[in-house]
Amino acid sequence: MAKAIEIRWHGRGGQGTVTAAKVLADACLSGGGYVQAFPEYGPERAGAPIRAFNRISDNVIRMYGPVLHPKVVSIADATLIDAVNVTEGTLDDAIFLVNTSRDPKEVRAKLKVKDSQKVYTVDATKIAVDSFGRPLPNSSMLGAICKITEVVGMDVLLENVKKSFGKKFAQKIIDGNLNAAKRGYEEVREG
16 A cells, blocks of 8 residues: 655744745655645735645655645644644544644643644754754754654755755755754654
8 A cells, every 4th residue: 555645734924834845845756755745825924824735645646636634734833723723624643743842742732632643742943043043943843744754764854955945045054954854853752
């Protein structure tokens, strides 16, 4: 049976959520998979809630509609838990990853998820600030997603972070994002 996974990303405009979905797609494509990555915007302004999606499969993807029943939900801004229904349509065995310093058990209670669903947390914003001086959690979240889903190897992810960010940023920022991805992988906690 082919491996297939759907991921829904929740974030706010300016946090790099759409970039994270694209980098993950590129990494999975480099790793030999079939992928889709696409955003869904509301009002296009910094701070507005946005969603992005990934479909990743070992086989050709023939579905082109929205991701309605994600296996993984990545929440780049924990305040969105109170603002939008981040659990909407999730599978009984869904995995939630939340950017927060809070304990995963505390986040589980706030999300009100089923016992069969897993909750992970990573302090992605703190990692980003420590790594490159800006509160952009996308690279840290990518590292954590890589760890909890195993959709792509960390070496492949890091190579794609380097490629994607290398087009736009100075080496110091690229190195900071690589460090953030590594730390996200290492520091993600399960509750």
